[in-house]
Amino acid sequence: TRFSQLYICKNLKFKKKYCDYTIYIWNKETLTYLKNNDITEFTTSPELSYDRNKSIFGSDNMQVIVGGKLPMVYTRNCFSHLFGCLKCSKNKRNIKNITNVDKNMNFEIVCNDDYRCIFNKEPILNDYSKVILNNSTKFRYVALNQDIEIVKNTIEKLKEPNYYKKLKNDEYWKNSYQCNLYEGKE
Numbered sequence: 001t002r003f004s005q006l007y008i009c010k011n012l013k014f015k016k017k018y019c020d021y022t023i024y025i026w027n028k029e030t031l032t033y034l035k036n037n038d039i040t041e042f043t044t045s046p047e048l049s050y051d052r053n054k055s056i057f058g059s060d061n062m063q064v065i066v067g068g069k070l071p072m073v074y075t076r077n078c079f080s081h082l083f084g085c086l087k088c089s090k091n092k093r094n095i096k097n098i099t100n101v102d103k104n105m106n107f108e109i110v111c112n113d114d115y116r117c118i119f120n121k122e123p124i125l126n127d128y129s130k131v132i133l134n135n136s137t138k139f140r141y142v143a144l145n146q147d148i149e150i151v152k153n154t155i156e157k158l159k160e161p162n163y164y165k166k167l168k169n170d171e172y173w174k175n176s177y178q179c180n181l182y183e184g185k186e
Helices: 004-008 028-036 050-057 148-158 163-168
Strands: 017-019 039-043 062-068 071-075 094-100 105-111 116-120 137-142
Touching: 028 039, 028 050, 050 062, 062 148, 137 148, 148 163
Parallel strands: 017 039, 039 062, 062 137
Antiparallel strands: 071 116, 094 105, 105 116
């Protein structure tokens, strides 16, 4: 999940090294660097379009994120001053909501014992029904901060040819926002 881990693990042998979406691959130079460090599978950046990611990865293995809640920030900073809660080590894992009034955006803060995650309140859901897949492209679903029933329901609907329309009518997904991984061409 971090470039610094490449250096730390440089002399260790692994069956496979995988690069998560938290390492943003913006161009072919970054991809080449990661491949030279024995990374063999990658998750594309959710901030780049599908076409841009495809131009960077070519025939290399890549995963594209179909949907889920992506953590925007991991932090050890405690937000007890905002929520008046107990010391984090005494709290149960729980979700707190916060609003950025200036941007009119809602976020969730998930407090764990030793770190916090900040998520967009609305999950992403991308329509890949028009994308031609090959052996080097895989779909990925990020199931952080969702209960098991939502995950099971989503996975079942993702298997259907018209998954996008069905999920957009689902209670959990109907308010989701779409990011730019697919840019349709008419």
